[in-house]
Amino acid sequence: MNWWERGWYRQHPFTLLFWPLSLLYRLVATLRRFGYQRGWFASFAVEKPVVIVGNISVGGTGKTPFTLWLCQFLTAQGFTPGIVSRGYGARITAPVRVTALHQACDVGDEPLLLASKSQCPVVVCPDRVAAAQYLLETTDCDIVISDDGLQHYRLKRDLELVLIDGQRGLGNQQLLPAGPLREPVSRLKKVDAVIVNSGEYALAKGTTTPQHQMQLKPVTPQALDGQSQWQAQAVTLVAAIGNPQRFVDTVKSIGIEIKSTAFFRDHFAFDEQSLADIEGPVLMTEKDAVKCRAFAKAHWYYLPVEADLSDEFKFWLQHQLRRWREK
The missing domain is CATH 3.40.50 (Rossmann fold)
Incomplete structure (x- = not known):
């Protein structure tokens, strides 16, 4: 953790110097989401269900092991999942199917790991809509997992799953750059479920979003x-x-x-x-x-680490899947 991040999570007063910039960031983030909700900005649906795996903070929260667990769970439930990801750090302008021949610099480290361990097709592209469409056109996938896709509102979604680091929480709960948040804490009231990784985190009063526990088990x-x-x-x-x-x-x-x-x-x-x-x-x-x-x-x-989710979460997710099958 660098000195800047230590300020976010240890409540260092210097971060307050950037509070005016955080207000501007909050305004832009709020207007952007409101614009997609109102149809000012175009968003696109694909023909299969889309599950978002994301967070409202920067830094690791356990999304990759959770996504691997989710692939296994969906497969066991009779689905054929595929993954779309941005491909952080890679120079990509069109959808690319990740293969064993790629290097991390070509497609990003997390997509390469997801492709090698999940045995599911993984497509990377900064345009998540294009990535999801390419995935569905070129494979037999019947459900799309959008890795780190919470803030990519151009792609319409059927389920939003947000991970929180149970040890660090949300720090000083300020938006960038004064804090670690990409969106306000109130965003958690609008997602479908919050998964807390390896620790305890109490959601704000009045938040009725289901909250579940995840543990990471090393092997x-x-x-x-x-x-x-x-x-x-x-x-x-x-x-x-x-x-x-x-x-x-x-x-x-x-x-x-x-x-x-x-x-x-x-x-x-x-x-x-x-x-x-x-x-x-x-x-x-x-x-x-x-x-x-x-x-x-x-x-x-x-x-290696493996995600372990509670039975309560599994039952909850099975209920969501039944709703899609019944449509």
């Missing part, structure tokens, strides 16, 4: 080169994610000793030189591992 570290076998050892942690402290806490929770850390900005584009001076053994997140396989050394590992 055995895996070698990037596919050859080294994991053995208990002290490691250097490497991460380029929104909340690296969560990674630290997870590693400690399973008894792995940490000898040093090397944290980079979220979505950092790793190359061989940027990690040349890192002392191994290395343990990194799975999202970062997809960017490092081409130059991985022996005894570089990643820690």
